[in-house]
Amino acid sequence: MATTKDEVSPADLGESTKPSLTEQVDEKAVVLTEGPPPQPPPAMDGGTRAWLQVLGSALVFGNLWGLPFCFGAFQNYYELTLLTNETSSSIAWIGTLTMFLLILTGIVSGPLFDIGYFKTMLFAGAALETFGMFMLSLSTKYWQIFLTQGVVMGFANGLLYLPGLALVGRSFKKHRAVAMGVVSCGAPIGGIVYTLVFERLIGGLGFGWTVRVLAFIMLGTYSIAFPLLLWGAHNVGDIGSGQARKLFDKSAFRDGPFWAYTFSNFFLFMGYMIPFFFIPTFAQLALGMPRSWALYTVVFAQASSIVGRLIASYAASRVGVMIPWITCGLMSAVFNLAWTGVHSEGPFIAFSVLYGAFSGALIPLPPSIFPVVCPDPKVLGARMGMAQGLGSVASLIGSPIAGALSQVGVSGPDERNYLGLQLWAGLVMLLGAGNLMFLWWLLVRKRKPETKLI
Template sequence: MAYRNHGDEKVDIEAEPVQIPPLLDIPIEEKANVLPPPAPPPDGGLRAWLQVLGCYLVFFNVWGFTFAFGLFQNYYETNLLRNMNPSAISWVGTTGSYLLIVTGVISGPLFDLGFYRVMLFGGAAVSTFGCMMLSLSTKYYQILLSQGICMGLGCGVLYVPGLALVSRSFTTRRAVALGIVTCGAPIGGIIYTIVFNQLIDGIGFDWTVRVMGFIMFTSFSIAFPLLLWGAGNTGDIAAGTTRKIFDKNAFSDLGFWLYTWSNFFIFCGYLVPFFYIPSYAQLELGTSRSLALYSIVIASGSSVIGRMVAAFVAGRTGAMIPWITCVVVSAVMCLAWIGIHSVPAFLAFAALYGGFSGALIPLPPTIFPTVCPDPKVLGARLGMAQAIGAFASLIGSPIAGALVNSGGDSGTGQGYLGLQLFCGCMMLFGSVLLSALWFYLFRKRKTKILI
């Protein structure tokens, strides 16, 4: 039997039950000591890494067709739409990439409101439907509607929500997770290019595109359970709040404009080589169609390496140094393209450009929280910046295509001189604005030199 002293008396503890006051009677200052500590933020786990794999498969399709559009540009120029100007043909690819990016301004808030499942199934269905309709297309307007508009809208509602879903499940490992997800884009470009090249001569354009559609449908079907099964981070309509889409105060922020316009000029030239290097190889260097298409595979494969290396360096030096470096080198490579007249040198160019330009997709979003330190309007301003950047992707390749001189002497590369100067100078000017942004953030925002 246990006792405790109470003055000069011994009191039986077992006979005196302890009365625990109800939680509601505890003063507010003491409740924090009674309630259990909040759960730590998620940072991985099996559920989260399965979603990374699922989003990887989504990006395999969402950006895979965009990176593989060079093979379609080449086929349309030399076969299906041979009487059309390269600039007009490139509008198909740029319309798709524009809608892919700009739709994120709407799909982001819808994700916050809990509509991810609807967008996932709807976007996958519309994208696959557009691919199947492309297999039936023989005229320009049909190709524009199916591959440009239909697939662009379908992929657009999947892009930003996929990034947001993975971001909800990671903290310290978020950069690695997003890096793996975005690598699905060039891998998709590689697979679709190889499939197209291996099948086009045997079964024709229509069935080749249908096979690509079946691959898209299958990969989406595998991604659905990985993304949704047992997932608790796909949004809640009841708990969601409408996100601000437009912030007029951004127009008076110099940092916002430097970030936006540097990206605008960079993306005016970024996709141009991916769209035109197959046509350049076949029409100017006289390579076979197979080798011309494999130049896309080389560029996309090196892009995977470039993204991972840039992410590794950015984790140690900050994102600004590798970002500016990759933009400058990519611009110089486009200008050096002018002096390339042999197949080995051209393939080396494709590999180097793909490697350095690969960093231009994952690095910009990592800087934006520094450009816009207010989390209340960060999403709105990022959406505004992406919308302007998407317009650059829309007009860049058609302008470059209009500068192609089809009457140039084959083997000299002079027919593509205007295109090469355009994409190189646009990206070089973008790097100048990017350097100004770095200086502005360091001097005006008092940030560290390694941002």
């Protein structure tokens, strides 16, 4: 369809070529009068193409969140074998830095996704993460591991985190919470795979080749995920096709629901990863379990996390997000406090399974309620980035503080004071659950039209 210099092709605007009743149609050209910029097409609600993208995003999540979930295996190996001169706290900084950069870099990758750089970030993030894994296989000193596993892989994961969620969000509306829950299940599945492979190979192949095998698995999953995400897809955007959202919205400082949401996530994330980091070492040092069984307890927690995420996401689609979110946050805190009374293998395995089941929902549920927390779409992206930026600080400092508390008053290299670690994890999550109840009250009071979604 030819257009003159002053005419705009509807295809260039991403609109349907079928004219509306209010447009003047010519057989050779369509002239659109000046007006507001075209709106993006409404979100789809499923379909084969959309669910294939859910599967592809789940595979990506298996890599970018699977390795942090698997870090308990690395923490155990570093503490007891490779980096015995380092403290539990200093080793925990490696894993928490990965998550911190993952979330913080996501604040920038979100606007880049808006203007069409999804494909660039997908390939660059996958290549950089795989490169970081291969470099980790050559690392033997703390600073080398800190740079490769902490810095390089953290930045790489940040390029992939929010764009994957945003892509799925474009394809669903009514079933968005369920789709997000399925995507987030890739994290514990990846954690299970990486933990089991690490446990089975580390004794025979050693650290270097075990990590290389993990890198090849990562490369294989990305090669499967790329076609699922991109083949025949029309919702990834072209470079320059959209408008980037702003990174900061000062009006958020005057919004009570925003701060209640932010502080809830902050305290929940402060304690969320502590059990996943320290379960293997606790099992081995405090309970005398063999290393293989110590790592299997993390697998049990990750497996139950899958069930918890799916159940909570389905419940959110039926009764609203806040009830499942409050329940899971409160029960996660309770189980961390109950961890202080665990002194044998049976109760410990029960704790691992139950904590994994209830804590798993704390990842997919918060993004589902945020459009109610911030009903203005013009600042939604900016405020979500601000909330996640503060949450990333909690993820950064929570586990290292727990690691430092575990070494208070100990004398030997194989001794730990786990009571302080357990109380810290439980109390900060309890504070987060209390903030969730306050958020619920605020949303019901201030967002009455959306009460049925809360």
